[in-house]
Amino acid sequence: MSKLLLGCIADDFTGATDLANNLVRAGMRVVQAIGVPATPLDAEVDAVVVALKSRTIAPAEAIAQSLDALRWLQAQGAQQIYFKYCSTFDSTPQGNIGPVTEALMDALQCDFTIATPAFPDNKRTVFKGYLFAGDVLLNESGMQNHPLTPMTDANLVRVLQAQCTRKVGLVDHTVVARGDAAITECITQLKSEGVSIAMVDAVSNDDLLRLGPALAKMPLVTAGSGVAIGLPANFGLSPSSQASALPPAGGLRAVVSGSCSLATNRQVLDFIQRGGAALAVDPLRIAAGVDVAAEALAWAAPLVAKQPVLVYSTAEAGAVKSVQGKLGVEEAGAMVERTIAAIARGLVDNGVRQLVVAGGETSGACVQALGIAQMQIGPQIDPGVPWCHARAEAADGAGVHIALKSGNFGGDDFFTKAFTVLA
Numbered sequence: 001m002s003k004l005l006l007g008c009i010a011d012d013f014t015g016a017t018d019l020a021n022n023l024v025r026a027g028m029r030v031v032q033a034i035g036v037p038a039t040p041l042d043a044e045v046d047a048v049v050v051a052l053k054s055r056t057i058a059p060a061e062a063i064a065q066s067l068d069a070l071r072w073l074q075a076q077g078a079q080q081i082y083f084k085y086c087s088t089f090d091s092t093p094q095g096n097i098g099p100v101t102e103a104l105m106d107a108l109q110c111d112f113t114i115a116t117p118a119f120p121d122n123k124r125t126v127f128k129g130y131l132f133a134g135d136v137l138l139n140e141s142g143m144q145n146h147p148l149t150p151m152t153d154a155n156l157v158r159v160l161q162a163q164c165t166r167k168v169g170l171v172d173h174t175v176v177a178r179g180d181a182a183i184t185e186c187i188t189q190l191k192s193e194g195v196s197i198a199m200v201d202a203v204s205n206d207d208l209l210r211l212g213p214a215l216a217k218m219p220l221v222t223a224g225s226g227v228a229i230g231l232p233a234n235f236g237l238s239p240s241s242q243a244s245a246l247p248p249a250g251g252l253r254a255v256v257s258g259s260c261s262l263a264t265n266r267q268v269l270d271f272i273q274r275g276g277a278a279l280a281v282d283p284l285r286i287a288a289g290v291d292v293a294a295e296a297l298a299w300a301a302p303l304v305a306k307q308p309v310l311v312y313s314t315a316e317a318g319a320v321k322s323v324q325g326k327l328g329v330e331e332a333g334a335m336v337e338r339t340i341a342a343i344a345r346g347l348v349d350n351g352v353r354q355l356v357v358a359g360g361e362t363s364g365a366c367v368q369a370l371g372i373a374q375m376q377i378g379p380q381i382d383p384g385v386p387w388c389h390a391r392a393e394a395a396d397g398a399g400v401h402i403a404l405k406s407g408n409f410g411g412d413d414f415f416t417k418a419f420t421v422l423a
Protein backbone atom coordinates (compact mmCIF):
# COMPACT_ATOMS: atom_id res chain seq x y z
CA MET A 1 0.00 0.00 0.00
CA SER A 2 1.27 3.49 -0.87
CA LYS A 3 2.07 5.94 1.91
CA LEU A 4 -0.44 8.58 2.85
CA LEU A 5 0.59 11.95 1.43
CA LEU A 6 -1.77 14.29 3.23
CA GLY A 7 -3.47 13.73 6.57
CA CYS A 8 -6.38 16.07 7.27
CA ILE A 9 -8.35 16.90 10.40
CA ALA A 10 -11.68 18.67 9.83
CA ASP A 11 -13.72 20.28 12.60
CA ASP A 12 -17.09 19.20 11.16
CA PHE A 13 -18.57 16.62 8.78
CA THR A 14 -19.72 18.75 5.85
CA GLY A 15 -16.51 20.78 6.12
CA ALA A 16 -14.60 17.52 5.78
CA THR A 17 -16.33 16.62 2.51
CA ASP A 18 -15.75 20.17 1.28
CA LEU A 19 -12.01 19.77 1.84
CA ALA A 20 -11.99 16.27 0.35
CA ASN A 21 -13.81 17.61 -2.71
CA ASN A 22 -11.12 20.23 -3.40
CA LEU A 23 -8.35 17.67 -2.97
CA VAL A 24 -10.06 15.26 -5.36
CA ARG A 25 -10.54 18.01 -7.94
CA ALA A 26 -6.81 18.72 -7.76
CA GLY A 27 -5.99 15.05 -8.37
CA MET A 28 -5.86 13.25 -5.02
CA ARG A 29 -7.73 10.04 -4.24
CA VAL A 30 -9.40 10.75 -0.91
CA VAL A 31 -11.44 9.01 1.74
CA GLN A 32 -13.22 10.69 4.60
CA ALA A 33 -13.27 8.88 7.92
CA ILE A 34 -16.14 9.55 10.29
CA GLY A 35 -14.25 10.14 13.53
CA VAL A 36 -10.82 8.69 14.24
CA PRO A 37 -10.71 5.16 12.75
CA ALA A 38 -10.17 2.28 15.14
CA THR A 39 -8.18 0.31 12.57
CA PRO A 40 -5.37 1.10 10.11
CA LEU A 41 -6.17 2.54 6.68
CA ASP A 42 -7.24 -0.18 4.24
CA ALA A 43 -7.71 1.90 1.09
CA GLU A 44 -5.27 2.92 -1.64
CA VAL A 45 -5.57 6.72 -1.33
CA ASP A 46 -3.42 9.86 -1.29
CA ALA A 47 -5.25 11.68 1.49
CA VAL A 48 -7.54 10.92 4.40
CA VAL A 49 -9.80 13.53 5.96
CA VAL A 50 -10.74 12.64 9.53
CA ALA A 51 -14.09 14.31 10.22
CA LEU A 52 -14.57 15.44 13.80
CA LYS A 53 -17.37 17.43 15.38
CA SER A 54 -15.02 19.70 17.29
CA ARG A 55 -15.95 23.20 16.11
CA THR A 56 -17.93 24.34 19.12
CA ILE A 57 -17.04 21.87 21.87
CA ALA A 58 -14.82 22.86 24.83
CA PRO A 59 -11.26 23.70 23.66
CA ALA A 60 -9.65 20.95 25.78
CA GLU A 61 -11.91 18.32 24.21
CA ALA A 62 -11.31 19.69 20.68
CA ILE A 63 -7.57 19.50 21.31
CA ALA A 64 -7.79 15.93 22.64
CA GLN A 65 -9.83 14.74 19.63
CA SER A 66 -7.57 16.56 17.14
CA LEU A 67 -4.42 15.06 18.69
CA ASP A 68 -6.03 11.63 18.52
CA ALA A 69 -6.67 12.18 14.82
CA LEU A 70 -3.10 13.42 14.36
CA ARG A 71 -1.66 10.28 15.98
CA TRP A 72 -3.74 8.04 13.71
CA LEU A 73 -2.75 10.00 10.59
CA GLN A 74 0.92 9.87 11.59
CA ALA A 75 0.65 6.12 12.11
CA GLN A 76 -0.55 5.87 8.48
CA GLY A 77 2.57 7.75 7.37
CA ALA A 78 1.00 11.13 6.56
CA GLN A 79 3.67 13.44 5.17
CA GLN A 80 1.84 16.70 5.84
CA ILE A 81 -1.06 17.62 8.15
CA TYR A 82 -3.97 19.91 7.18
CA PHE A 83 -6.31 21.31 9.85
CA LYS A 84 -9.56 22.35 8.12
CA TYR A 85 -12.00 24.86 9.61
CA CYS A 86 -14.92 26.81 8.21
CA SER A 87 -14.59 29.34 5.40
CA THR A 88 -16.34 31.81 7.69
CA PHE A 89 -13.74 31.07 10.42
CA ASP A 90 -16.52 29.87 12.76
CA SER A 91 -15.16 29.82 16.28
CA THR A 92 -16.22 30.70 19.78
CA PRO A 93 -14.28 33.41 21.66
CA GLN A 94 -12.29 30.58 23.33
CA GLY A 95 -11.46 28.85 20.07
CA ASN A 96 -11.21 26.27 18.76
CA ILE A 97 -9.15 27.30 15.76
CA GLY A 98 -6.31 28.86 17.79
CA PRO A 99 -6.02 26.25 20.55
CA VAL A 100 -6.16 23.29 18.14
CA THR A 101 -3.62 24.94 15.80
CA GLU A 102 -1.19 25.49 18.68
CA ALA A 103 -1.66 21.97 20.05
CA LEU A 104 -0.93 20.52 16.58
CA MET A 105 2.13 22.78 16.24
CA ASP A 106 3.41 21.55 19.60
CA ALA A 107 2.83 17.91 18.71
CA LEU A 108 4.50 18.31 15.31
CA GLN A 109 7.29 20.51 16.71
CA CYS A 110 6.39 22.95 14.00
CA ASP A 111 7.65 26.51 14.43
CA PHE A 112 5.49 28.15 11.76
CA THR A 113 2.18 27.63 10.03
CA ILE A 114 -0.36 29.58 8.02
CA ALA A 115 -4.05 30.23 8.48
CA THR A 116 -6.59 31.31 5.90
CA PRO A 117 -10.27 30.47 5.41
CA ALA A 118 -10.22 31.87 1.84
CA PHE A 119 -12.48 29.90 -0.53
CA PRO A 120 -13.02 32.10 -3.58
CA ASP A 121 -15.22 29.50 -5.34
CA ASN A 122 -17.74 30.12 -2.55
CA LYS A 123 -17.06 33.87 -2.35
CA ARG A 124 -14.96 33.81 0.83
CA THR A 125 -11.96 36.07 0.31
CA VAL A 126 -9.32 37.46 2.65
CA PHE A 127 -7.90 40.92 1.96
CA LYS A 128 -5.46 42.66 4.33
CA GLY A 129 -6.44 40.07 6.91
CA TYR A 130 -10.15 40.94 6.66
CA LEU A 131 -12.56 38.16 5.69
CA PHE A 132 -15.32 38.93 3.18
CA ALA A 133 -18.34 36.67 2.68
CA GLY A 134 -19.64 37.65 -0.73
CA ASP A 135 -19.53 41.44 -1.03
CA VAL A 136 -19.58 42.23 2.68
CA LEU A 137 -17.30 41.87 5.67
CA LEU A 138 -17.78 38.75 7.78
CA ASN A 139 -19.36 40.73 10.63
CA GLU A 140 -22.00 42.16 8.24
CA SER A 141 -22.77 38.85 6.52
CA GLY A 142 -25.27 37.46 9.02
CA MET A 143 -22.48 35.52 10.76
CA GLN A 144 -22.53 38.16 13.53
CA ASN A 145 -25.85 36.59 14.60
CA HIS A 146 -24.81 32.92 14.45
CA PRO A 147 -26.24 31.22 17.56
CA LEU A 148 -23.05 29.26 18.44
CA THR A 149 -20.19 31.09 16.74
CA PRO A 150 -21.12 34.76 16.32
CA MET A 151 -18.39 36.39 14.23
CA THR A 152 -18.37 40.07 15.17
CA ASP A 153 -14.89 40.99 13.90
CA ALA A 154 -13.77 40.48 10.30
CA ASN A 155 -10.10 41.13 11.11
CA LEU A 156 -8.84 37.57 11.36
CA VAL A 157 -5.37 38.49 12.60
CA ARG A 158 -7.10 39.99 15.62
CA VAL A 159 -9.58 37.12 15.97
CA LEU A 160 -6.88 34.45 15.79
CA GLN A 161 -4.47 36.38 18.03
CA ALA A 162 -7.14 36.45 20.75
CA GLN A 163 -7.24 32.62 20.63
CA CYS A 164 -3.45 32.04 20.56
CA THR A 165 -0.43 32.41 22.79
CA ARG A 166 1.89 32.51 19.75
CA LYS A 167 2.23 35.74 17.76
CA VAL A 168 -0.02 36.02 14.69
CA GLY A 169 1.02 38.02 11.59
CA LEU A 170 -0.09 38.60 8.00
CA VAL A 171 1.14 37.68 4.53
CA ASP A 172 -0.74 40.30 2.56
CA HIS A 173 -2.06 40.25 -0.99
CA THR A 174 0.84 42.24 -2.46
CA VAL A 175 3.19 39.45 -1.35
CA VAL A 176 0.88 36.64 -2.49
CA ALA A 177 0.58 38.31 -5.91
CA ARG A 178 4.37 38.02 -6.34
CA GLY A 179 4.31 34.25 -5.81
CA ASP A 180 6.13 31.46 -4.08
CA ALA A 181 9.54 33.11 -3.53
CA ALA A 182 8.03 36.34 -2.18
CA ILE A 183 5.75 34.39 0.17
CA THR A 184 8.70 32.34 1.46
CA GLU A 185 10.75 35.51 1.98
CA CYS A 186 7.87 37.14 3.85
CA ILE A 187 7.54 34.08 6.10
CA THR A 188 11.27 34.26 6.92
CA GLN A 189 10.85 37.94 7.79
CA LEU A 190 7.77 37.25 9.94
CA LYS A 191 9.63 34.47 11.78
CA SER A 192 12.46 36.91 12.58
CA GLU A 193 9.82 39.19 14.13
CA GLY A 194 8.64 36.39 16.40
CA VAL A 195 5.53 35.51 14.37
CA SER A 196 4.59 31.80 14.37
CA ILE A 197 1.22 31.84 12.57
CA ALA A 198 0.47 33.95 9.51
CA MET A 199 -2.94 34.78 8.17
CA VAL A 200 -2.65 34.77 4.37
CA ASP A 201 -4.63 36.99 2.01
CA ALA A 202 -6.25 35.28 -0.99
CA VAL A 203 -8.93 36.78 -3.21
CA SER A 204 -8.78 34.31 -6.10
CA ASN A 205 -7.91 30.72 -6.92
CA ASP A 206 -4.78 32.09 -8.60
CA ASP A 207 -3.67 33.41 -5.21
CA LEU A 208 -4.24 29.97 -3.66
CA LEU A 209 -2.34 28.26 -6.49
CA ARG A 210 0.58 30.68 -5.95
CA LEU A 211 0.48 29.91 -2.23
CA GLY A 212 0.61 26.12 -2.70
CA PRO A 213 4.32 25.71 -3.54
CA ALA A 214 5.32 27.91 -0.58
CA LEU A 215 3.62 25.38 1.73
CA ALA A 216 5.38 22.29 0.38
CA LYS A 217 7.71 21.87 3.35
CA MET A 218 5.36 23.01 6.11
CA PRO A 219 4.52 20.09 8.42
CA LEU A 220 1.17 21.73 9.26
CA VAL A 221 -1.20 23.80 7.15
CA THR A 222 -4.36 25.29 8.69
CA ALA A 223 -7.08 26.65 6.41
CA GLY A 224 -10.58 26.43 5.02
CA SER A 225 -10.91 24.12 2.04
CA GLY A 226 -9.58 26.62 -0.52
CA VAL A 227 -5.86 26.13 0.14
CA ALA A 228 -6.32 22.46 -0.81
CA ILE A 229 -6.43 23.29 -4.52
CA GLY A 230 -2.72 24.15 -4.45
CA LEU A 231 -1.36 21.20 -2.46
CA PRO A 232 -1.68 18.04 -4.61
CA ALA A 233 0.76 19.54 -7.18
CA ASN A 234 3.42 19.58 -4.42
CA PHE A 235 3.20 15.77 -4.46
CA GLY A 236 3.41 15.57 -8.26
CA LEU A 237 -0.34 15.05 -8.71
CA SER A 238 -2.55 16.80 -11.23
CA PRO A 239 -6.31 16.77 -11.86
CA SER A 240 -7.64 13.50 -13.28
CA SER A 241 -11.11 12.04 -13.69
CA GLN A 242 -9.86 8.84 -12.02
CA ALA A 243 -9.47 10.61 -8.65
CA SER A 244 -13.23 11.18 -8.46
CA ALA A 245 -14.36 7.83 -9.89
CA LEU A 246 -17.09 6.14 -7.82
CA PRO A 247 -18.92 2.85 -8.33
CA PRO A 248 -22.00 3.22 -10.58
CA ALA A 249 -25.08 4.62 -8.87
CA GLY A 250 -28.42 2.87 -8.67
CA GLY A 251 -31.37 2.52 -6.32
CA LEU A 252 -33.97 5.01 -5.16
CA ARG A 253 -33.28 8.73 -4.63
CA ALA A 254 -34.10 11.01 -1.69
CA VAL A 255 -33.15 14.26 0.03
CA VAL A 256 -33.44 14.94 3.76
CA SER A 257 -32.89 18.47 5.01
CA GLY A 258 -32.53 19.83 8.53
CA SER A 259 -30.68 22.96 7.46
CA CYS A 260 -32.50 26.26 7.97
CA SER A 261 -29.99 28.46 6.14
CA LEU A 262 -31.14 30.96 3.53
CA ALA A 263 -29.55 28.86 0.78
CA THR A 264 -31.32 25.66 1.88
CA ASN A 265 -34.66 27.48 2.17
CA ARG A 266 -34.25 28.55 -1.47
CA GLN A 267 -33.28 24.98 -2.48
CA VAL A 268 -36.37 23.47 -0.81
CA LEU A 269 -38.61 26.05 -2.48
CA ASP A 270 -37.00 25.43 -5.87
CA PHE A 271 -37.51 21.65 -5.56
CA ILE A 272 -41.19 22.15 -4.68
CA GLN A 273 -41.73 24.72 -7.44
CA ARG A 274 -40.41 22.21 -9.97
CA GLY A 275 -43.15 19.81 -8.85
CA GLY A 276 -40.94 17.64 -6.63
CA ALA A 277 -42.55 15.37 -4.01
CA ALA A 278 -41.83 17.03 -0.66
CA LEU A 279 -42.97 16.60 2.93
CA ALA A 280 -42.41 19.09 5.77
CA VAL A 281 -41.57 17.80 9.23
CA ASP A 282 -43.15 19.82 12.05
CA PRO A 283 -40.95 19.94 15.20
CA LEU A 284 -43.98 20.66 17.42
CA ARG A 285 -45.60 17.38 16.35
CA ILE A 286 -42.37 15.54 17.21
CA ALA A 287 -42.44 17.22 20.63
CA ALA A 288 -46.08 16.17 21.05
CA GLY A 289 -45.02 12.53 20.74
CA VAL A 290 -46.25 11.83 17.20
CA ASP A 291 -44.10 9.26 15.34
CA VAL A 292 -43.25 11.73 12.60
CA ALA A 293 -40.49 9.51 11.17
CA ALA A 294 -42.94 6.62 10.62
CA GLU A 295 -45.43 9.02 9.01
CA ALA A 296 -42.74 10.37 6.66
CA LEU A 297 -41.64 6.88 5.64
CA ALA A 298 -45.24 5.83 4.97
CA TRP A 299 -45.70 8.99 2.85
CA ALA A 300 -42.46 8.34 0.92
CA ALA A 301 -43.00 4.64 0.22
CA PRO A 302 -45.27 4.86 -2.85
CA LEU A 303 -43.60 7.99 -4.25
CA VAL A 304 -39.91 7.20 -3.99
CA ALA A 305 -40.20 4.25 -6.36
CA LYS A 306 -40.99 6.75 -9.14
CA GLN A 307 -39.10 9.94 -8.30
CA PRO A 308 -36.74 11.58 -5.80
CA VAL A 309 -38.50 12.62 -2.58
CA LEU A 310 -37.61 15.42 -0.17
CA VAL A 311 -38.33 15.33 3.57
CA TYR A 312 -37.44 18.60 5.29
CA SER A 313 -37.67 20.47 8.56
CA THR A 314 -36.11 23.47 6.82
CA ALA A 315 -37.95 26.62 7.86
CA GLU A 316 -37.42 30.36 7.80
CA ALA A 317 -35.80 32.20 10.69
CA GLY A 318 -39.06 33.37 12.28
CA ALA A 319 -40.55 29.87 12.37
CA VAL A 320 -37.33 28.39 13.76
CA LYS A 321 -37.19 31.05 16.51
CA SER A 322 -40.80 30.35 17.45
CA VAL A 323 -40.12 26.58 17.73
CA GLN A 324 -36.95 27.24 19.70
CA GLY A 325 -38.90 29.56 22.03
CA LYS A 326 -41.35 26.76 22.77
CA LEU A 327 -38.93 23.79 22.95
CA GLY A 328 -35.54 25.34 23.73
CA VAL A 329 -32.77 25.76 21.12
CA GLU A 330 -30.83 22.60 21.94
CA GLU A 331 -33.85 20.43 22.59
CA ALA A 332 -35.50 21.49 19.31
CA GLY A 333 -32.27 20.89 17.38
CA ALA A 334 -31.63 17.48 18.90
CA MET A 335 -35.22 16.34 18.42
CA VAL A 336 -35.32 17.35 14.77
CA GLU A 337 -31.88 15.83 14.11
CA ARG A 338 -32.98 12.49 15.63
CA THR A 339 -36.13 12.48 13.50
CA ILE A 340 -34.41 13.40 10.23
CA ALA A 341 -31.73 10.79 10.95
CA ALA A 342 -34.39 8.13 11.60
CA ILE A 343 -36.05 9.07 8.30
CA ALA A 344 -32.72 8.83 6.46
CA ARG A 345 -32.14 5.42 8.01
CA GLY A 346 -35.64 4.24 7.09
CA LEU A 347 -35.29 5.48 3.52
CA VAL A 348 -32.04 3.57 3.07
CA ASP A 349 -33.53 0.50 4.76
CA ASN A 350 -36.28 0.78 2.12
CA GLY A 351 -33.98 0.93 -0.89
CA VAL A 352 -32.75 4.51 -1.24
CA ARG A 353 -29.18 4.35 -2.55
CA GLN A 354 -28.70 8.01 -3.58
CA LEU A 355 -29.18 10.31 -0.60
CA VAL A 356 -28.60 14.04 -0.25
CA VAL A 357 -28.42 15.42 3.31
CA ALA A 358 -28.56 19.18 3.93
CA GLY A 359 -27.05 20.73 7.07
CA GLY A 360 -23.84 20.09 8.99
CA GLU A 361 -25.38 18.88 12.26
CA THR A 362 -28.05 17.02 10.34
CA SER A 363 -25.36 15.29 8.26
CA GLY A 364 -23.54 14.20 11.40
CA ALA A 365 -26.73 12.67 12.80
CA CYS A 366 -27.61 10.95 9.50
CA VAL A 367 -24.15 9.49 8.84
CA GLN A 368 -24.16 8.04 12.35
CA ALA A 369 -27.71 6.65 11.99
CA LEU A 370 -26.76 5.01 8.68
CA GLY A 371 -23.74 3.34 10.28
CA ILE A 372 -21.20 4.86 7.89
CA ALA A 373 -17.58 4.78 8.99
CA GLN A 374 -15.79 5.91 5.84
CA MET A 375 -16.69 7.64 2.58
CA GLN A 376 -14.91 7.66 -0.76
CA ILE A 377 -15.08 11.09 -2.40
CA GLY A 378 -16.41 11.47 -5.94
CA PRO A 379 -17.49 14.19 -8.37
CA GLN A 380 -18.53 17.70 -7.36
CA ILE A 381 -22.17 18.75 -7.51
CA ASP A 382 -21.59 22.42 -6.65
CA PRO A 383 -18.50 24.06 -5.07
CA GLY A 384 -17.84 22.46 -1.69
CA VAL A 385 -20.25 19.53 -2.15
CA PRO A 386 -19.24 16.23 -3.78
CA TRP A 387 -21.05 12.93 -4.14
CA CYS A 388 -19.50 10.29 -1.90
CA HIS A 389 -19.82 6.52 -1.75
CA ALA A 390 -20.00 4.56 1.48
CA ARG A 391 -20.80 1.14 2.81
CA ALA A 392 -23.78 1.60 5.12
CA GLU A 393 -24.95 -0.66 7.91
CA ALA A 394 -28.48 0.52 7.00
CA ALA A 395 -28.04 -1.02 3.54
CA ASP A 396 -26.76 -4.32 4.99
CA GLY A 397 -23.23 -3.21 4.16
CA ALA A 398 -24.07 -2.37 0.54
CA GLY A 399 -22.90 0.83 -1.11
CA VAL A 400 -24.84 4.06 -0.86
CA HIS A 401 -24.11 7.31 -2.71
CA ILE A 402 -24.42 10.18 -0.28
CA ALA A 403 -23.89 13.95 -0.53
CA LEU A 404 -23.50 16.08 2.61
CA LYS A 405 -24.38 19.70 1.88
CA SER A 406 -23.23 22.52 4.13
CA GLY A 407 -26.08 24.85 4.97
CA ASN A 408 -24.74 27.77 2.95
CA PHE A 409 -23.54 25.86 -0.09
CA GLY A 410 -25.15 24.96 -3.39
CA GLY A 411 -27.20 26.73 -6.06
CA ASP A 412 -31.00 27.02 -5.82
CA ASP A 413 -31.48 23.92 -8.01
CA PHE A 414 -29.13 21.80 -5.89
CA PHE A 415 -31.67 19.10 -4.92
CA THR A 416 -32.53 18.50 -8.58
CA LYS A 417 -29.06 18.96 -10.03
CA ALA A 418 -27.46 16.53 -7.56
CA PHE A 419 -29.10 13.46 -9.13
CA THR A 420 -28.20 14.52 -12.67
CA VAL A 421 -24.51 14.46 -11.71
CA LEU A 422 -24.77 10.74 -10.87
CA ALA A 423 -27.03 9.86 -13.80
Ligand SMILES: Nc1ncnc2c1ncn2[C@@H]1O[C@H](COP(=O)(O)OP(=O)(O)OP(=O)(O)O)[C@@H](O)[C@H]1O
Pocket residue numbers: 014258259260261264283313314315319320323324332333334335336337358359360361362363405406407408
Ligand atom coordinates in the same frame (compact mmCIF):
# COMPACT_ATOMS: atom_id res chain seq x y z
N1 LIG B 1 -37.90 23.74 11.89
C1 LIG B 1 -36.91 23.72 12.79
N2 LIG B 1 -37.07 24.32 13.97
C2 LIG B 1 -36.07 24.31 14.88
N3 LIG B 1 -34.87 23.74 14.69
C3 LIG B 1 -34.67 23.12 13.51
C4 LIG B 1 -35.67 23.09 12.52
N4 LIG B 1 -35.20 22.42 11.47
C5 LIG B 1 -33.96 22.04 11.77
N5 LIG B 1 -33.63 22.46 13.00
C6 LIG B 1 -32.33 22.27 13.66
O1 LIG B 1 -31.46 23.32 13.22
C7 LIG B 1 -30.14 22.82 13.16
C8 LIG B 1 -29.62 23.08 11.75
O2 LIG B 1 -28.25 22.83 11.77
P1 LIG B 1 -27.48 22.16 10.59
O3 LIG B 1 -26.03 22.21 10.97
O4 LIG B 1 -28.03 20.83 10.26
O5 LIG B 1 -27.77 23.10 9.36
P2 LIG B 1 -26.96 24.42 8.95
O6 LIG B 1 -26.57 25.18 10.20
O7 LIG B 1 -27.76 25.12 7.92
O8 LIG B 1 -25.71 23.78 8.22
P3 LIG B 1 -24.13 24.08 8.38
O9 LIG B 1 -23.75 23.71 9.79
O10 LIG B 1 -23.54 23.16 7.38
O11 LIG B 1 -23.96 25.53 8.05
C9 LIG B 1 -30.19 21.36 13.50
O12 LIG B 1 -29.89 21.16 14.87
C10 LIG B 1 -31.66 21.03 13.21
O13 LIG B 1 -32.11 19.89 13.92
Ligand SMILES: O=C(O)[C@@H](O)C(=O)CO
Pocket residue numbers: 012014015016018019085086087088119224225360384406407
Ligand atom coordinates in the same frame (compact mmCIF):
# COMPACT_ATOMS: atom_id res chain seq x y z
O1 LIG C 1 -15.72 25.86 4.88
C1 LIG C 1 -16.95 25.86 4.83
O2 LIG C 1 -17.63 26.89 4.72
C2 LIG C 1 -17.66 24.55 4.99
O3 LIG C 1 -16.88 23.51 4.52
C3 LIG C 1 -17.98 24.27 6.41
O4 LIG C 1 -17.08 24.09 7.19
C4 LIG C 1 -19.41 24.20 6.75
O5 LIG C 1 -19.63 23.87 8.09
